[in-house]
Amino acid sequence: xxxxxxxxxxxxxxxxxxxxxxxxxxxxxxxxxxxxxxxxxxxxxxxxxxxxxxxxxxxxxxxxxxxxxxxxxxxxxxxxxxxxxxxxxxxxxxxxxxxxxxxxxxxxxxxxxxxxxxxxxxxxxxxxxxxxxxxxxxxxxxxxxxxxxxxxxxxxxxxxxxxxxxxxxxxxxxxxxxxxxxxxxxxxxxxxxxxxxxxxxxxxxxxxxxxxxxx
Amino acid sequence: xxxxxxxxxxxxxxxxxxxxxxxxxxxxxxxxxxxxxxxxxxxxxxxxxxxxxxxxxxxxxxxxxxxxxxxxxxxxxxxxxxxxxxxxxxxxxxxxxxxxxxxxxxxxxxxxxxxxxxxxxxxxxxxxxxxxxxxxxxxxxxxxxxxxxxxxxxxxxxxxxxxxxxxxxxxxxxxxxxxxxxxxxxxxxxxxxxxxxxxxxxxxxxxxxxxxxxx
DNA sequence: ATAGTTCGGTGATTTTTATCACCGTTTGAA
DNA sequence: TTCAAACGGTGATAAAAATCACCGAACTAT
Numbered sequence: 001x002x003x004x005x006x007x008x009x010x011x012x013x014x015x016x017x018x019x020x021x022x023x024x025x026x027x028x029x030x031x032x033x034x035x036x037x038x039x040x041x042x043x044x045x046x047x048x049x050x051x052x053x054x055x056x057x058x059x060x061x062x063x064x065x066x067x068x069x070x071x072x073x074x075x076x077x078x079x080x081x082x083x084x085x086x087x088x089x090x091x092x093x094x095x096x097x098x099x100x101x102x103x104x105x106x107x108x109x110x111x112x113x114x115x116x117x118x119x120x121x122x123x124x125x126x127x128x129x130x131x132x133x134x135x136x137x138x139x140x141x142x143x144x145x146x147x148x149x150x151x152x153x154x155x156x157x158x159x160x161x162x163x164x165x166x167x168x169x170x171x172x173x174x175x176x177x178x179x180x181x182x183x184x185x186x187x188x189x190x191x192x193x194x195x196x197x198x199x200x201x202x203x204x205x206x207x208x209x210x211x212x213x214x215x
Numbered sequence: 216x217x218x219x220x221x222x223x224x225x226x227x228x229x230x231x232x233x234x235x236x237x238x239x240x241x242x243x244x245x246x247x248x249x250x251x252x253x254x255x256x257x258x259x260x261x262x263x264x265x266x267x268x269x270x271x272x273x274x275x276x277x278x279x280x281x282x283x284x285x286x287x288x289x290x291x292x293x294x295x296x297x298x299x300x301x302x303x304x305x306x307x308x309x310x311x312x313x314x315x316x317x318x319x320x321x322x323x324x325x326x327x328x329x330x331x332x333x334x335x336x337x338x339x340x341x342x343x344x345x346x347x348x349x350x351x352x353x354x355x356x357x358x359x360x361x362x363x364x365x366x367x368x369x370x371x372x373x374x375x376x377x378x379x380x381x382x383x384x385x386x387x388x389x390x391x392x393x394x395x396x397x398x399x400x401x402x403x404x405x406x407x408x409x410x411x412x413x414x415x416x417x418x419x420x421x422x423x424x425x426x427x428x429x430x
Numbered sequence: 431a432t433a434g435t436t437c438g439g440t441g442a443t444t445t446t447t448a449t450c451a452c453c454g455t456t457t458g459a460a
Numbered sequence: 461t462t463c464a465a466a467c468g469g470t471g472a473t474a475a476a477a478a479t480c481a482c483c484g485a486a487c488t489a490t
Contacts, residue, residue, distance in 0.1 A: 059351060059354070059355055061355045061358070061359045062359050064358065064359055066358055068351075068354070079344070079347055081340065081344075085337070085340075085341075091348065091351060092351065114333065114336065114337075114340075115333040115336075116333075118329065118330040118331075118336075121329065121330075121333075121336045122300070122329075124340065125296065125297055125300075125329075125339065125340075125343070126297065126300075128297075128340070128343040128344075128347070129294070129296075129297035129343075131347065132294055132343070132346065132347050132350065133306065135347065135350055135351065135354065136274060136283075136306060136307065136350065138354065139274070139283070139350065139353065139354045139357065140274055140276045142354070142357055142358060143276070143279065143281055143357060143394045144276045144277050144279055144394075179358045179359075
């Protein structure tokens with residue numbers, strides 16, 4: 001599905017032998033927008049690594065589903081790694097944002113690589129770190145900022161990810177991502193429109209500010 | 216400062232040689248209640264592992280300081296691990312809750328162990344996992360529960376940690392941990408007192424419920 | 431002893447967020 | 461084409477949290 005060249009771009013600094021080994025053992029899955037790659041409460045027997053597209057990490061609680069952070073190409077949904085060693089249900093969900101290509105590494109091999117290749121371990125650590133920092137960022141935002149600021153930040157982030165200012169998002173889905181209700185988003189977007197921060201079109205939201213407030 | 220026996224209790228399942236190596240290279244620091252072990256914005260040249268006492272993980276933002284989760288004996292404040300490899304300021308603080316004994320492992324050695332001992336890597340992974348799950352739990356609580364429920368949970372947790380129902384906490388410090396203001400806590404504790412969930416004494420709060428609502 | 435500080439209580443008010451109710455429009459599928 | 465579902469707007473209201481202001485009690489260091 002992918003060659004060594006490509007894999008090196010995604011996961012640099014691994015041991016030479018490891019690249020061939022990974023390619024020999026990987027399987028691939030394509031996901032269309034909105035599909036579950038990992039479902040909260042399920043068990044895992046593979047480690048997913050994003051090759052193309054963006055994955056949203058979600059948490060669910062009391063029928064509320066909210067966005068934690070994003071996984072970009074070359075990154076692994078690494079928080080499922082430990083679940084490879086200890087067989088416990090995972091406590092978040094991963095959902096494809098767009099068309100997504102995911103490389104799946106089998107548990108057995110991942111364990112083996114982790115033991116035999118320190119460079120693989122470093123990649124794992126690095127991804128853990130990144131996941132943790134992203135979650136921490138999100139947590140800080142929730143505590144420190146009010147919904148209006150969080151919404152702006154959210155839109156800027158979306159804009160960055162998709163490389164456009166025209167965001168095809170329903171108020172409902174935004175509300176869900178931010179853990180609030182549609183009405184709240186409707187009112188805030190209206191307010192932001194009056195402040196020339198965005199324009200609401202028929203089918204999308206046009207963002208008028210750039211990277212503002214992105215940490 | 217500690218012998219091999221003791222170290223094994225804290226960090227089980229390591230390679231035999233590693234225990235002697237760790238003990239040979241560790242230094243120790245004692246902290247009294249409320250001292251900073253790790254300060255947000257600083258750089259690290261050691262990996263702290265808690266031997267005795269409890270450590271609070273804090274985040275700071277906009278002059279608001281709030282509790283993320285606790286580190287118990289045998290656990291490492293592992294999120295600083297990656298900062299050993301890439302020299303970046305850390306984005307949280309660790310503060311001793313009580314009298315605390317911390318073992319400090321030097322960067323150089325930690326890197327070496329990580330490469331040479333897969334069992335050490337597993338411990339690291341395990342601690343990353345735990346830290347992440349704790350933070351995720353906190354994040355879910357913040358989004359899904361209102362302050363009243365979070366306060367009850369917070370008090371239950373404190374009670375568990377210190378093994379007593381008599382909690383010596385000021386409203387101010389509770390407010391800080393939960394990221395709100397003193398008045399809010401004062402009003403909620405009053406309400407909870409009327410519901411027989413707790414009693415406020417001169418110098419402390421007596422909790423009347425047990426593990427209720429602890430996830 | 432006393433002066434300054436921390437602590438907790440509480441009223442008043444505002445801000446922020448949530449919830450309910452209802453309505454018209456748009457969209458997509460049969 | 462038609463009908464149900466999704467979407468968005470908005471008023472009314474309630475709930476939750478934040479903010480300001482002020483008070484007295486308790487504690488602490490000199």
